[in-house]
Amino acid sequence: MDLKDLYRDVIVDHNRHPRNFGKLQPADVHADGHNPLCGDRLTMYANLKGEHITDVKFEGSGCAISVASASLLTEAVKGKTKSEVKELFDDVHALLTQHDAAVDPARLGKLAALSGVREFPARVKCASLCWHTLNAALERAAEPVTTE
């Protein structure tokens, strides 16, 4: 287990200077994510145009891994379609959990910096919280709007 593998420079940088941090107002969709084990709390916001994510931001507090992961996520998903985001999430999930993950590094871009997390199983949830939360927000968008 090499610590430098987990806390790569990209991760440390995105933790200290998270990108797209703050509230998106107004936001088409948003969802709260909570990891009760460590107390991480994130809110993911997104604006959509048809299937495309036109803007995404996040706020909250958490460990370096969860903050950096959320920051990297916002950079990665902007401009992508919902189904592209889903594929990307599958790739990230494979990267976080499987040693022999057959994911194309080119597709992952900077997200590849998260590969060290798989050596620290206790931290996988930290890195995936933002993805689950974004998913929830996007799925909510697919739900019929209630008219109460």
Added chain:
Amino acid sequence: MNAAVTATRSATALDVAAIRRDFPILHQTVNGKPLVYLDNAASSQRPKSVIEAISRYYEHDHANVHRGVHTLSQRATDAYEGARETIRRFINARDTKEIVFVRGTTEAVNLVAQSFLRPGFEPGDEILISALEHHANIVPWQLLREQVGAVLKVIPINEQGVVDFDEFQKLIGPRTKLLALAHVSNALGTIVPVEKFIKVAKQHGVPVLLDGAQAIPHTAVDVQALGCDFYCFSSHKMLGPTGMGVLYGKRELLEAMPPWQGGGDMILSVSFEKTTFNQLPWKFEAGTPHIAGAIGLATAIDYLEKIGMDRIAAYENELLEYATERLSALPGLRIVGTAPDKAAVVSFTLDGIHPHDIGTILDTEGVAIRTGHHCAMPVMDFFKIPATARASMSFYNTREEIDRLVTALEHTRQVLG
């Protein structure tokens, strides 16, 4: 004068090197570094004598208890009931009937909630707890709220983590059915001066339950001197096996309580029309109990008593003072929980670094601490923090280990810049 000082010193000082040799698990490397185990409030480690007592029991004496006329069953029963006597003596209960074996503190609190409070409870009756309780002393009462409309009242704490005695005196009243207090807080280390709370509760005729999970490994507990009605603790935090714990209850109260689980061992006779329940304490011990657990716990108590609870408390207090001094000197480190009277627990945060990252980085340095909310989320909410890092010491820890903790924290700062 000097000689006298030296003499008293050596009478109280612990031979920690010798003690450490009794704990096999401490002698290993973790991530290439010698293990520093500072997560004792979550669970302590076991001395060889406890591990061996359990193996010996399974190798030589095991059979079911209270059933057979054969030799092994007799031996198992003697050892199991002998353990009860050891525990009675350890906490100075009047009678072994007052010692009920359970799975742990959590089960003990639930038993009291369901069997002592629930019958005869009127909607609107109140249970009084403090703001520093472990979830085990919150959630069982919330279940009662769902079941019978109990009202949960919470005595506030101050910035130091001290339970507010004045507020307590205002909150206790004619509808208070129970005062349920932590004796020592697991998240902050606060030692609650329970004696004065009990005195006031008695004036109001309110029974008192103490959650002793964190107190009993570190101080001598005398339930009669305390005058509490119930005292709950877990074996695994006091060198004993997991899955084992004790509910002490005053005999008159236990006698009047209905059983809380039904089955074998808790009955005298069963027909389909009528069942006669067994006497105390077996009335509350349905099914085959954790026999090896009781034996292991009694052996752990023998070990603690051999060292002496007073010497343990004195030494752990030295460790606490040293850790507090060294940690406070680290830039950006804030100790959470600064009560004047504390057990050897130091909860802290580091500016700009999440406790979870601290935990991971310390682990790569071989240092085991707990990070998170410590099953006391209301305490975290009070201090407006999501989590803390917590180092909790036992008498087998050393100053050198605290130095290792400090060095590892400095390293954490470097890694996360």
